[in-house]
Amino acid sequence: MKPIDIIGFLHNARSVVQVEITQVKGSSPRDVGALMFVSNDGIAGTIGGGQLEYMALDEARKLLKNNATSARMDVPLGPEIGQCCGGRVEIALTLMGAHARAAAVTRAEADATALPHVYVLGAGHVGRALADQFQYMPVACALVDSREEELSMSGADVAKHLTPLPESLVRDAPKGSAFIVLTHDHALDFMLATEALARGDAAYVGMIGSATKRAKFTQFAKTQSGMTPADLVCPIGAQGSGDKRPEVIAVAVVAEVMAVLTRAATETALIV
Structure with a gap:
């Protein structure tokens, strides 16, 4: 669930009731600080799913029913609850007052602002399939095209930009953004990939195509300055099944991009 969904909840x-993992010993599905929010008829966030989450959900609903303000759980993640993580977690459950709820909203807003940006440059079949997938990922995804009819065919809950100058969005994108280039025009693909690579701070720059298209781009890159074609991922989703259906390509590419973004976030956290 994205931060914006938690804010609405x-x-x-x-x-x-706020459900928080406060201590972990050994293996567990989520780390210390993982949060879930529980009401009488809904939940937002997750502490890892499975039997552990079911037990915490049940305890939170009991707390609400009994008008209690807090509770604690100490749960071994073993055969006795049908999980095999092998660790142990402690969980704090707290009925949220106005101040706690406001603080949680502020945290979620900060998390939403910090989401990495993913620009899907081209709203054709594969671009729309990518938007369909990225709408569920912890990213701020934008689907970009100059063709209104193609853009209007996407029902994904992502930002949509109808523009004759997609390169301006590439230039203005936040540092650490990911760019996936798959327009209807190879010349436009080359221009947008060049713009993204020239930034020097993109987390990922990928372009749809074959090894032949990459070779042509490498030749083209020799005429350009300030770019490193070696940083270009092309073909995209190359570790996938080889299936060329848009939805299958999208799954492989989303996995590829998310792996890069997650690694970048981890490295940044270690530096901080």
């Missing part, structure tokens, strides 16, 4: 639910 916290604004709309009447009574909410």
Whole structure:
């Protein structure tokens, strides 16, 4: 669930219990600090799913039913609860007052602002399939095209930009963004890939195509300055099944991009 969904949940639910993992020993599905919010008829966030989450959900609903303010759980993640992580977690459950709810909304807003940006440059079949997948990922995805009819065919819950100058969006994108280039025109693909690579701070630059297209781009790159064609991923999703259906290509590419973005976030966190 994205931060924006948590914000909506916290604004709309009447009574909410915050469920937080406070200690982990050994293996567990989520780390310390993982949060889930529970109301009488809904949940937002996750502490890892499975039997552990079911037990915490049940405990939170009991807390709401009994008008209690807090509870604690100490759960071994073993055969006795049908999980095999082998660790142990402690969980704090707290009925949220106005101050706690406001603080949680502020945190979620900060998380939403910090989401990495993914620009899908081209709203054809594969571009729309990518938007369909990225709408569920922890990213801020934008689908970009100059063709209104193609852009209008996407029902994904992502930002949509109808523009004759997609290169301007590439130039203005935040540092660490990912760019996936798959327009209807190879010359435009080359221009947008060049713009993205020339930034020097993109987390990922990928262009749809074959090894032949990459070779042509490498030749083209020799005429350009300020870019490193070696940083270009082309073909995209190359570790996939080889299936060329848009939806299957999209799965492989989303996995590829998310792996890069997750690695970049981890490296940044270690530096900080």
